[in-house]
Amino acid sequence: MVGDRADFFVSHAGADRAWAEWVAWQLTEAGYAVELDVWDWAPGRNFVTAMSDALERCDRVATLLSAAYFERSRTPHARSRTAGFSGAGRAVVCGTA
Numbered sequence: 001m002v003g004d005r006a007d008f009f010v011s012h013a014g015a016d017r018a019w020a021e022w023v024a025w026q027l028t029e030a031g032y033a034v035e036l037d038v039w040d041w042a043p044g045r046n047f048v049t050a051m052s053d054a055l056e057r058c059d060r061v062a063t064l065l066s067a068a069y070f071e072r073s074r075t076p077h078a079r080s081r082t083a084g085f086s087g088a089g090r091a092v093v094c095g096t097a
């Protein structure tokens with residue numbers, strides 16, 4: 001999906017990868033275009049840059065909230081990750097894992 005517009009970006013902690021893939025698959029099956037890091041980003045790509053690009057490309061973010069996600073959110077990368085997601089008409093969809 002990288003380079004094209006997407007309906008959803010699925011944000012998750014590494015420990016929740018299986019759930020993230022399940023959510024992305026469900027959204028894809030429902031007809032949405034989805035960007036998921038483990039499906040769409042090349043290994044070694046700069047995480048902060050990739051996250052920023054994804055937030056520009058995607059209309060919504062599906063965030064899988066879990067203990068692992070909040071542990072990760074203490075990092076500078078996580079703060080940088082969400083800083084650019086705002087704007088009229090954009091929704092944040094949150095779930096639990």
